[in-house]
Amino acid sequence: MASKPIQPFSRQEAVVCRGIAKTWAEGTPRAHEALRDIDLDIQPGEFVVLLGPSGCGKSTLLYLIAGLEARSRGEIWSFDDAVTSPSPDRSLIFQETSLFPWLSVWQNVAFGLSLRGDPLEERRRAAEAALARVGLAEAMEKRPDELSGGMRQRVAVARALTMRPKVLLMDEPFAALDVQTRAKMQDFLLDVWRDSGASVLFVTHSIDEAVALADRVVVFTARPGRIKSIIPVDLPRPRDPFAPESESLRRRLMEELRSEVDRAFAEQEALVGA
Ligand SMILES: Nc1ncnc2c1ncn2[C@@H]1O[C@H](COP(=O)(O)OP(=O)(O)O)[C@@H](O)[C@H]1O
Ligand SMILES: [Mg+2]
Structure with a gap:
């Protein structure tokens, strides 16, 4: 053709x-x-x-x-x-999430913000808000290997959300x-998607x-x-x-x-x- x-x-x-x-x-x-x-x-x-x-x-x-x-x-x-x-x-989320094992959950979530140079308090607040949206507010200080596979994927979604992707x-x-x-x-993703626009x-x-x-x-x-x-x-x-x-x-x-x-x-x- x-x-x-x-x-x-x-x-x-x-x-x-x-x-x-x-x-x-x-x-x-x-x-x-x-x-x-x-x-x-x-x-x-x-x-x-x-x-x-x-x-x-x-x-x-x-x-x-x-x-x-x-x-x-x-x-x-x-x-x-x-x-x-x-x-x-444009955030990409894979099947197997790569979280940094030596960082806490919130530090993983805020990683993109720290690359951007946002101040610590702002990073923490943004991570907390994103983790609350995926139902993991309690897991802020945990390490990735303390989480189940489903929780780790929710952390990956929270990490993507902090960058406010379109x-x-x-x-x-x-x-x-x-x-x-x-x-x-799937239910959780539909909720997050609806909120995020x-x-x-x-x-x-x-x-x-x-x-x-x-x-x-x-x-x-x-x-x-x-x-x-x-x-x-x-x-x-x-x-x-x-x-x-x-x-x-x-x-x-x-x-x-x-x-x-x-x-x-x-x-x-x-x-x-x-
Ligand atoms: N980095 C790469 N180099 C060479 N070939 C690749 C690469 N990534 C994927 N492919 C090939 O391209 C085709 C499409 O792969 P992929 O996009 O991974 O398919 P899907 O995600 O639908 O399973 C496959 O034949 C795969 O082997
Ligand atoms: Mg594939």
């Missing part, structure tokens, strides 16, 4: 991706195409879930939007900024948690998680990742996972994903067999 003209867009969008492509190690014999032709707009305050088979480029897209990796083609904007490097306006980029943040903790964390771009390969969280679900193809479909979710919150509407959405997402998961699986088998 001939290259598409860049579409005009308003600078009010939280994230705009136009014609994004990423090939890792481009121009070398190890070149590996991860993403192709990604056009995506995210509105301020919107909760968007990226759903796709493992290896389809979901994390790659988050790194590009975070400004941590260079794209091969295309443009990314966030509000008025052309994305070229990381910004405190966009929260979350890469399978609850994937390592047990099912009950995960459900609680930030847009959330949340990566998962879990259909249940997409149904629980999303305003819109963006389904990816197998690698090279392209957008297969974008499905608006018009269900009231709090959502009942057993409601017939949730069930039919789950079925629809499963149908969208099935052939892509099969393709991703076949590719991985071929790589192992080679």
Whole structure:
């Protein structure tokens, strides 16, 4: 296909991706195409879930939007900024949180503020407020290794919130948690999101998680990742996972994903067999 003209867009969008492509190690014999032709707009305050088979480029897209990796083609904007490097306006939260074990919980939460040179008392107050929002006000002075996995992820969210990001980029943040903790964390995240007014771009390969969280679900193809479909979710919150509407959405997402998961699986088998 001939290259598409860049579409005009308003600078009010939280994230705009136009014609994004990423090939890792481009121009070398190890070149590996991860993403192709990604056009995506995210509105301020919107909760968007990226759903796709493992290896389809979901994390790659988050790194590009975070400004941590260079794209091969295309443009990314966030509000008025052309994305070229990381910004405190866009926080990235990973599956495995890296907290500094030698710092207390509040010092971890205030770490970004200390890099910025904020005074001690302000840092402490901001950390306290952020920890209260994630229900961990009592854990200020604890060390990270005294906390459970779910609590550590809440600390990571508190740390992101202290920077008042406009966009929260979350890469399978609850994937390592047990099912009950995960459900609680989803509820908690929806509360935090509502208060913060930030847009959330949340990566998962879990259909249940997409149904629980999303305003819109963006389904990816197998690698090279392209957008297969974008499905608006018009269900009231709090959502009942057993409601017939949730069930039919789950079925629809499963149908969208099935052939892509099969393709991703076949590719991985071929790589192992080679
Ligand atoms: N730093 C990297 N260098 C080379 N290839 C990478 C790198 N990161 C990811 N990839 C490859 O890019 C593809 C997409 O990876 P990723 O974005 O991690 O997928 P997902 O998050 O959807 O599982 C995969 O084939 C992966 O092996
Ligand atoms: Mg990933």
